[in-house]
Amino acid sequence: MTIEINATTRKAQGTGASRRLRKSGRTPGIIYGSGDIAIIELDHNELYHKLRQEAFHASVLTLNLEGKKESVQLRDFVMHPFRQQVQHIDFQRVDMKKKMHIKVPLHFLNADIAPGVKTGGGKVSHVMNELEIICLPKDLPAFIEVDLGKLDLGHSIHLADLILPKGVEAAAHGTHTAEAVVATVQIPRGAVEAEAEAEAAAAAAASAAAATAAAPAAAAPAKEAKK
Secondary structure: OOOEEEEEEOOOOOHHHHHHHHHOOEEEEEEEOOOOOEEEEEEHHHHHHHHOOHHHHOOOEEEEEOOEEEEEEEEEEEEOOOOOOEEEEEEEEOOOOOOEEEEEEEEEEOHHHOHHHHOOOOEEEEOOOEEEEEEOHHHOOOOEEEEOOOOOOOOEEEHHHOOOOOOOEEOOOOOOHHHOEEEEEEOOHHHHHHHHHHHHHHHHHHHHHHHHHHHHHHHHHHHHHHO
């Protein structure tokens, strides 16, 4: 699926010009990479709705700049602190012959049938929600699937367990990349606390019962002495 977005060349620059641009429903941005930097502006509503699409963040996009189309990827954007307004956006040109570094979302499957969840009462914890990969633009996946269907309680899925599409490799995640944890099934904290409280209550009850049983035995010699 090709995602296309429209832009026009931005003529006025500077803080004041950008402020006026935003008030008129436009968003300032730039395109950089090979070639000259292009100063652009985009329709805010179109851009805002595109940003709500997961694929827009992890795809090679087609940017239509006044009839000239370029392959780009989203590099950064700035949102207003409390308004639903895109303040600025950056795109980078994509060379279709060079490998790219990009983050793609992880889609977790079969969590509900994982033994650690279905029979063990555990809960899936996502350590990663996206993965940085290296690949040619033509091999870029929209997402990577993580199958949790066989995950037992207390067990984890590691980076080495993922089945990556052809032509895709994981970027380095520290010294032990293959051992990086992607997801795990754990006993919910509330359940652990409830179990600990139940054990403490049982121990207290046992201690109280032992003390009650020992009391008559201690009092018996005193009665005999009185006789």
